[in-house]
Structures are given as structure tokens and as C-alpha cells.
Amino acid sequence: MEIKNTLSKSPVLAHYNAKLPLVLSVDSSAYGLGAVLPHKYNDGSERPISCASRTLNEAERNYSQIDKEALAIVFGVTKHHQYIYGRRFIIRSDHRALSYIFGKNKGIPQTAASRLQRYAVRLAAYNFDIEFVPSNKNCVADALSRLPLEYTKQVYEQDCYSYLNFVEDKLPVTFNQIKKNTRTDTQLNRIIGFVKFGWPDSLQIVNDKIYFSKKDSLFLEHGCLVWGYRVVIPSSLRATVLNELHSGHIGVVKMKQLARNYLWWEGLDADIERVCRDCSACASQRDQPPPAPLHSWAWPTEPWERLNIDFLGPFRNKYYLVIIDAHSKWLEVDNVSSTSAAAVIHSLRKIFARFGLPKSIVRPVRMDLHFHPQNI
Incomplete structure (x- = not known):
């Protein structure tokens, strides 16, 4: 009570003067809001015109800290509407993010919470600049937020839901x-x-x-x-x-x-x-994946460099091993007794004895042959 009486008397409290600049300092604690509106004089000193505080209701206490700080701004502006409406003033807050969200350079982001967007719409009726101040330089509003007036339900319940x-x-x-x-x-x-x-x-x-x-x-x-x-x-x-x-x-x-x-x-x-x-x-209904591109073999630079081999048959109960030179298209066909690896190796030995060893052999995937020309 002694603090309240001191704040409401001279020389602490000053009369409103339309020619002097206004500064609105606000702050929020875990359970209350505080706001003080001082005049700023030419010598740099400040004297308050009005002080206000209130307790947060049950729903507001569940707000995130940024919402509480924004609510403190709305509370301070609404409480001192008769002094600040229609003229330019400065809002001081110790929450740095709000200086960007409500600042004139960037404005309210599209992804901001709907509550902050509603606060921004309400504050759009006022002409102000917002600045960040450290908590140790916002002592008056901080003290008021920690010693708030008792909450009155009929006045401040409008923004709890929706x-x-x-x-x-x-x-x-x-x-x-x-x-x-x-x-x-x-x-x-x-x-x-x-x-x-x-x-x-x-x-x-x-x-x-x-x-x-x-x-x-x-x-x-x-x-x-x-x-x-x-x-x-x-x-x-x-x-x-x-x-x-x-x-x-x-x-x-x-x-x-x-x-x-x-x-x-x-x-x-x-x-x-x-x-x-x-x-x-x-x-x-989903689109089929695109077909895999065809693989083209590089053209061999000399005969017998790459051979393509495959089986033909059974034709009249016989199998044939077909060999084609990729460079000259030379064709060799040999009758084999079966499609076993031993029969293929025996046939290739005879052909390689006549023409020499190739650099590579290309065979279909279905042929289960595990050998290299050097091993034949």
C-alpha cells in the first residue's frame, strides 16, 4: 500500500502532456501482467503518467511465454488507450522476438500463431515503434507484473478461447x-x-x-x-x-x-x-515407372574381341552352341550333346584352338556358365 501511494503522488506521478513523447513499458511474469506509461523529458528522465497490472486467469497462465509477453503489450495499450490513441509512441518489451514480430520492418509472419495474429490486428489501430530492452532496464513493469492487481473476470476473459x-x-x-x-x-x-x-x-x-x-x-x-x-x-x-x-x-x-x-x-x-x-x-492409379533405357555395347575395334554366345534348341532333339563375333559378324555353330558347362567348355576349346582367345564373352543371363576364356 505504501508503494501504491508513492506511485500515485508527486513527484513520481506526472500530468499528461500532449507535447511530450510517450513510452509504454510492459512485462509479463508467470502469473501477472504489468504496464507503465511514462513521459520522456528532454534531459532523458522519465516520469510515469499511469501504472497498471493484473493477474493472469487460469487459461492465460497456460500460454507460452511469447504469448504472455504479447498479451502484456495488448493489456498496456488497451489500458492506456485514452493517452496513446492517435499519436505515435514507443513500446518497450524485454522479449526480443516481439520486436521483430510487431516491428514495422518485417511485420507479422504468416506462420505466426493465430493468437499473435489477432493481437497484431488489434494493435494495427495504433501508431507505435517497438524496441527491445534488457530485463534489468525494465524494472518498473517487471515489478508490477510480479505484484499484480487481482484479476477481474468480466473484463479480461475475451481472448481465452475461440x-x-x-x-x-x-x-x-x-x-x-x-x-x-x-x-x-x-x-x-x-x-x-x-x-x-x-x-x-x-x-x-x-x-x-x-x-x-x-x-x-x-x-x-x-x-x-x-x-x-x-x-x-x-x-x-x-x-x-x-x-x-x-x-x-x-x-x-x-x-x-x-x-x-x-x-x-x-x-x-x-x-x-x-x-x-x-x-x-x-x-x-499411380503412374508406372519409366522403362529402363536400352544398353548399347561399344563397337569392338578388331575381330574376335568380343563374342556373343547362346544356345539354339532343342531342334530335332539336338542343341547347338551359336557363337557370333561382334566385330565381323562371323558365325560359328557347334553341335553339343547337352547344355552343361562341361559340354560348352569342350566346344569352346575346339573353336579357340582355331581362332585364338577372345578378350571377352557375352552370354545371356540364363546361361549358368562360370568360366573365363583364359581358363579354357
């Missing part, structure tokens, strides 16, 4: 089903504990590390885990969701594009590819 109600129309399962199955999912229960009570410096379980990399964008809504603007589906409901995605036998690319608009889980892309690959209806 997103899951929208997504529910696009999914084959309701958010109540997702909430129920999330409670029985061991991994998601562990991640929810981290979201509620804080993340450790490192994770020992390998499968949890992908969630650790997304920790700034994970939050709880209606008991469901949400990453950015996509609902995290528990393992027991993934088959149902995949069947719905593939109900029209759409391809892999369209399934991934549709899924990325509403939902996510670890290995989603691989599961979509597996469903499309195992679908018999899709396989029957």
Missing part, C-alpha cells in the same frame, strides 16, 4: 476427445507439465527434444496442447485423423498442406507418406 472452436469444424475429432486422449498420452502429459511449470535446461528423453525446440510456441488451450496455430494430436487419435485426411484419396502434397493448417505431431509427414504408399486404390 481458436479450438474454429479448428474443431475442420477435424474429425472434437477438442474434448483430444483433451481426453491427451491425458492418457504419456509423452504429451510430460510436455504439458513442462509448459505449465517450466522447461528444464536439457531433456534426457530423445523423443521430447523436438518439443523442446518448439517450447516458445507451445501452450495449453481447453486442456489441449497447441503449437502455434496447430493442435498437437495424441497418438491414439492419429489414425482417425489420417483416414479423414486421405478420405478423398488426395496426394501426399495436398495432404501435407491440409494437415499443416490445423494439426501437428512428431513424424506427421512420414505418416502421411506411409498412408498414401499403402493405399491400394491410390496404387492402382
Whole structure:
């Protein structure tokens, strides 16, 4: 009470002056929001015009840290609307990512969470610059966020829901089903504990590390885990969701594009590819692979360099070994008693005795001959 009385009296508190620049400092803790609006004087000093704080409600406490910091900006701007609307001012936040997301140079990214997009639309009515300041230079707003006023339900409950109600129309399962199955999912229960009570410096379980990399964008809504603007589906409901995605036998690319608009889980892309690959209806309509190109043998530079051999028969109960020189097209035909390796070797010995040894012999794959001309 003594601090409150000091802040509300001179020389701490100053009167509003339309000719002096305004700076809105905001901050969020795990359970509260704080905002202070000071005038900036020519000598560099600052005196507050108004201070405000409030406690986060049950749903807001489940927000990710970036959403809490963004909510602090919206709270500070809304609370001091009468001072800042229609004139340029500066917003100070100790969350560096928001200086890029709400900054004028880059703007709100298309892949940002829907809650951040709604905040950006609300802030679009104001003319401001946003700058990052270290936490040790944002002490007043930080103190107010850690000693907030009691939460009043009728004023600040407007942004707690809405997103899951929208997504529910696009999914084959309701958010109540997702909430129920999330409670029985061991991994998601562990991640929810981290979201509620804080993340450790490192994770020992390998499968949890992908969630650790997304920790700034994970939050709880209606008991469901949400990453950015996509609902995290528990393992027991993934088959149902995949069947719905593939109900029209759409391809892999369209399934991934549709899924990325509403939902996510670890290995989603691989599961979509597996469903499309195992679908018999899709396989029957899939294009056949292109035929393999024909292999052309290099033209031999001299006679008896490469020989092509094969069997002819049975013709009138006899077999013939046919030998063709690839260079001169010289033909040699020898009657053999059988197609055994011993009979072929005996025939080739006679032919090689007349013409010499070739450099290579080309035979059909079906001939089970394991020899080299040098061994004949």
C-alpha cells in the first residue's frame, strides 16, 4: 500500500502532456501482467503518467511465454488507450522476438500463431515503434507484473478461447476427445507439465527434444496442447485423423498442406507418406515407372574381341552352341550333346584352338556358365 501511494503522488506521478513523447513499458511474469506509461523529458528522465497490472486467469497462465509477453503489450495499450490513441509512441518489451514480430520492418509472419495474429490486428489501430530492452532496464513493469492487481473476470476473459472452436469444424475429432486422449498420452502429459511449470535446461528423453525446440510456441488451450496455430494430436487419435485426411484419396502434397493448417505431431509427414504408399486404390492409379533405357555395347575395334554366345534348341532333339563375333559378324555353330558347362567348355576349346582367345564373352543371363576364356 505504501508503494501504491508513492506511485500515485508527486513527484513520481506526472500530468499528461500532449507535447511530450510517450513510452509504454510492459512485462509479463508467470502469473501477472504489468504496464507503465511514462513521459520522456528532454534531459532523458522519465516520469510515469499511469501504472497498471493484473493477474493472469487460469487459461492465460497456460500460454507460452511469447504469448504472455504479447498479451502484456495488448493489456498496456488497451489500458492506456485514452493517452496513446492517435499519436505515435514507443513500446518497450524485454522479449526480443516481439520486436521483430510487431516491428514495422518485417511485420507479422504468416506462420505466426493465430493468437499473435489477432493481437497484431488489434494493435494495427495504433501508431507505435517497438524496441527491445534488457530485463534489468525494465524494472518498473517487471515489478508490477510480479505484484499484480487481482484479476477481474468480466473484463479480461475475451481472448481465452475461440481458436479450438474454429479448428474443431475442420477435424474429425472434437477438442474434448483430444483433451481426453491427451491425458492418457504419456509423452504429451510430460510436455504439458513442462509448459505449465517450466522447461528444464536439457531433456534426457530423445523423443521430447523436438518439443523442446518448439517450447516458445507451445501452450495449453481447453486442456489441449497447441503449437502455434496447430493442435498437437495424441497418438491414439492419429489414425482417425489420417483416414479423414486421405478420405478423398488426395496426394501426399495436398495432404501435407491440409494437415499443416490445423494439426501437428512428431513424424506427421512420414505418416502421411506411409498412408498414401499403402493405399491400394491410390496404387492402382499411380503412374508406372519409366522403362529402363536400352544398353548399347561399344563397337569392338578388331575381330574376335568380343563374342556373343547362346544356345539354339532343342531342334530335332539336338542343341547347338551359336557363337557370333561382334566385330565381323562371323558365325560359328557347334553341335553339343547337352547344355552343361562341361559340354560348352569342350566346344569352346575346339573353336579357340582355331581362332585364338577372345578378350571377352557375352552370354545371356540364363546361361549358368562360370568360366573365363583364359581358363579354357
